[in-house]
Amino acid sequence: MSFSVQIFGKHIFDLNIEDVYSFFQLPREENQNLEFKSGEVQIESIYKEICAFLNSSGGFLIIGTPKETSEIVNGREIKICKGYNLTYLIGILFPDTVHSCK
Numbered sequence: 001m002s003f004s005v006q007i008f009g010k011h012i013f014d015l016n017i018e019d020v021y022s023f024f025q026l027p028r029e030e031n032q033n034l035e036f037k038s039g040e041v042q043i044e045s046i047y048k049e050i051c052a053f054l055n056s057s058g059g060f061l062i063i064g065t066p067k068e069t070s071e072i073v074n075g076r077e078i079k080i081c082k083g084y085n086l087t088y089l090i091g092i093l094f095p096d097t098v099h100s101c102k
Helices: 003-008 017-023 043-054
Strands: 034-037 060-063 069-073 076-080
Touching (some): 003 060
Parallel strands (some): 034 060
């Protein structure tokens, strides 16, 4: 099963912006297969995450997420992303720059 189906319940090519808005209405925490980056991310950081996924079991990278905040849950500080405040990419990514890996 693909990561997009596990996370969103849809094939990656069936996802739309409303799916992303809905996803972030609940607090979301990153894990070994799910990584969030705001739209202010540098391309080098994206490469780093892709390499980490390639050296593990793979993953799903969402770029343009709400900015991370911290919350205390059960005495532990966690970083979460939540809300409609998506951060759009400042730079331009070309299709031949970053490719989808399955």
